[in-house]
Amino acid sequence: MKTINLKINNLAKELNVSIQTIKNYETWGILPKARRDQKKWRYYTTEDVLKIKALFAEEIKQDLNKHKKREQ
Numbered sequence: 001m002k003t004i005n006l007k008i009n010n011l012a013k014e015l016n017v018s019i020q021t022i023k024n025y026e027t028w029g030i031l032p033k034a035r036r037d038q039k040k041w042r043y044y045t046t047e048d049v050l051k052i053k054a055l056f057a058e059e060i061k062q063d064l065n066k067h068k069k070r071e072q
Helices: 008-015 019-027 046-071
Strands: 005-007 042-045
Touching (some): 008 019, 008 046, 042 046
Antiparallel strands (some): 005 042
C-alpha cells in the first residue's frame, strides 16, 4: 500500500466533518495525536486514515443503534 500524507483539511473533507471535530477528538483522546511537520501542521498517513475511518464508522454505528432503540 502506498503511503500518503493528508493534511487535516483533506482528512476533514474525506470524513465529511469539520477540522475542529478532528482537533476536538484528538484533544479528548478519541483520536491519537497527529504527526506534525516542520511547520507544526497536522498530517495523517495512510495507516492513520484507515484507523480514523474505522473509528468514525464505529461511532456512526453506535449512534444509529441508539437512534433505533429510541424508536422502539
